[in-house]
Amino acid sequence: MKRLVISTLIVCMVACTKQDQFTLPQNAKGTGKLLTDWIAVHLRLIKNTTGLSHVAYSRHFAYTSIAFYESLVPGSPGHQSIAGRLQNLNNLPAPQTTQLCWIAAGNSAYASLMRFFYSGNKINLPIIDSLEAAENEQLVNIARYSQAAVTAGNEFGNNLAQAIINWSMQDGSANIHPPYVPPTGDSLWVPTPPAFAVPAAPYWGDNKTIISGSIDNTLAPAPIPFSVQPASPFYNMANDLFAASQNLTTDQKDMAGHWDDSPNGKYVTAFGHWASILSQMITKLDLSLIRSAAIYAGMSIAMNDASISCWKAKYTYNRIRPVSYIRLYLGSPDWTSFITTPAHPEYPAAHSTLSYAAATVLTHYLGNVPFTDHTYDNVGLAPRSYTSFIAAATEAGNSRFYGGIHFLPSIKAGAICGTAVSKNVLVALALRNDD
Known part of the structure; x- marks a missing residue:
């Protein structure tokens, strides 16, 4: 699994000094590879998941992407949080230290959202855990972040992810509605072959x-x-x-x-x-x-x-x-x-x-x-x-x-x-x- 998912972080990360390693890497070319790794796993988890309406996946990508971005932005000079522009999203947790690896924060934030959305199928959890661990291992052993910085980044990413998860539960998607009865008439929708299923996501x-x-x-x-x-x-x-x-x-x-x-x-x-x-x-x-x-x-x-x-x-x-x-x-x-x-x-x-x-x-x-x-x-x-x-x-x-x-x-x-x-x-x- 590790051979398939470990990111190739850019060589300049290895050469970063202790002073600049907390701000430079995620702004450098090529470091987007961490996100492509997670998207690849995300798509794999979708294939392992059944019973959801197609439109339900809109939330998975939206809230995961927000958590991922917000976990990185405090360590990205010149970039700004979008939290204040999102409906009813307030008081996101702040990092407890500036001496943390922001890439590790993004790694754990994405992993946390994947566990939240896709843990219904138990075969998904080892896939998520494996990628998160592989990325953390590379940050220490290849990119030369300290273990303390990676651990601090993981903690911040997990805390921020939980705040996004809590916020996501306020969007009404889980509300209990009365059974939907489709209106009838010549011009109106009726169940279609081959399954003749009930209407999906009517609310x-x-x-x-x-x-x-x-x-x-x-x-x-x-x-x-x-x-x-x-x-x-x-x-x-x-x-x-x-x-x-x-x-x-x-x-x-x-x-x-x-x-x-x-x-x-x-x-x-x-x-x-x-x-x-x-x-x-x-x-x-x-x-x-x-x-x-x-x-x-x-x-x-x-x-x-x-x-x-x-x-x-x-x-x-x-x-x-x-x-x-x-x-x-x-x-x-x-x-x-x-x-x-x-x-x-x-x-x-x-x-x-x-x-x-x-x-x-x-x-x-x-x-x-x-x-x-x-x-x-x-x-x-x-x-x-x-x-x-x-x-x-x-x-x-x-x-x-x-x-x-x-x-x-x-x-x-x-x-x-x-x-x-x-x-x-x-x-x-x-x-x-x-x-």
């Missing part, structure tokens, strides 16, 4: 956002009026999807599979997919640890808050899924979508919402970076290349059309929503563009 739109006001004025507008009349806009919209499904190209099928992201033991969710893309950028661009952490926090917060806006709209409009409309009104009772239709209403498209939220943040911090996405190389899917983050987000949205689970106007509405939420988040965080 998610009531959760408290991480940034106050981040979803103000972002609710998707009312969708196209429902109709079963031939030549009506709604009928034509559905017929376009049906026609496309009959002639999918190999590339369109590959696109749909690459962005499936269902948490089914094979894929890593949309949140994990974009964390993987960021991880690849950290390596490609040789980012520092604090810069990597700032981008990670901004992206994860934006995706979390965008998920709340998206789910609020989904259960406001309760729009019928393509598979239900095509079976009922287009004379194809056995038709099914190319990828499995998720168990929640159609409008707006979540993948488009979340992907545009992520891409907007990444573009803000990193610009238009061409890249090849290798997220699913290990499950046999071919990598896919993009000219920019927005190009990737556009494909992520369009993949749901070719997958047969979203109409095109829903994808457009999601893109608008995700972009708007991200812009609100970026303004509120007010981090430097080079953070």
